[in-house]
Amino acid sequence: MALPAATLAMQAIKSKPKVKVSSKVTTVLLATGFGLGAFFGVRALVRKFKRNTRERLALREGNPASFATQLKMAFENDNAFGWGTDEEMVYRTLEQVPSASLMRRVLRAYKDLYNSNLSADLKNELSTQEYAIALDIINSKT
Template sequence: MPDTSAHHPENFTFKEKLQYTLLGLVVIGGSFYLGRSLIRKAVSTTEERNTFIEGNPAAYAQQIRMAFENNGWWGVDTQSLRQILVAIPSVATFKKVMTSYQRLFNRSLMMDMKQDLKTTEYNEMLAILSSKPARGTTVQPVQLTAQQYQSWAQRLKAAFDRPYGPFTYADESAIQAVVMEIPSQGAYKQLGLVYKAMYGNELDGDLRYALSFWEYPSIQKMITDKPS
């Protein structure tokens, strides 16, 4: 009597061969996915240990993510995000922050910024980053370069034009952040020249127009209290 307990591969029908092939692909694919997930988990766990080290790129990445999550409240905590980006000392460090963010959360930092921020907020954050030196691990005193003046002008313009439905409003905290960085009245006057060259308007005029009558005096006092 012929042995029918084993089904020799040569006797498989085309349908059976196709089924076994697909099954093999599923097993291989599942193993690959599981392996990749385990690797990602291990990388994330290793990176999480660095979030407790002040000044480490992972710590900045964690703080940025917390600003995005905003304790569960609607929108992004832009004030915290602004402070974090200002504290990052250089472009090289920010690149490490982006890498760490990807490792921690398996997400693109720049894509999250673009998706979660309003256009003017996004432009403000880019302007903050654009003024940073290429390298360095500590925040340096403000250097009054053309790039720095352009960055301040871009940040102020973005702060003046925050969208609110069909209208715009001024983000006072963003304006204050810029004014606090300006070291002197002379630097503010130079900023006014750069602002006019970039946008065709007087900085003082836009500042007065954007702010309410009770906000403008406090900003103006911050400027006039600076050394000449």
């Protein structure tokens, strides 16, 4: 008489050789998992702290975070005639940044606030000719 498939499966599972993992391997795996979890948790907290600090500073005129926020707002502009980036606001904001050192701080503030690269966002939001104009403005800083 043939045994049902479920009984055969149970017998196969019971007769399967057991894989033994030493306690040292288990400890190393648990410690590694805990370490990675702690690393990513602390990194998330640091990023949140930096973003919150930048957001508070964005309210002060002339602050790098303020310029970064203005640029992001220009990218997300919904003008009266449809979607799109407000290129004139992008150019005006870039021209208002007085120096190359402050421009570097604006780039960093943009990264901290939006977890995105300003140069990449400029390239995505602007046409090739508009992007070249924006780069000329950025590169003209002394």
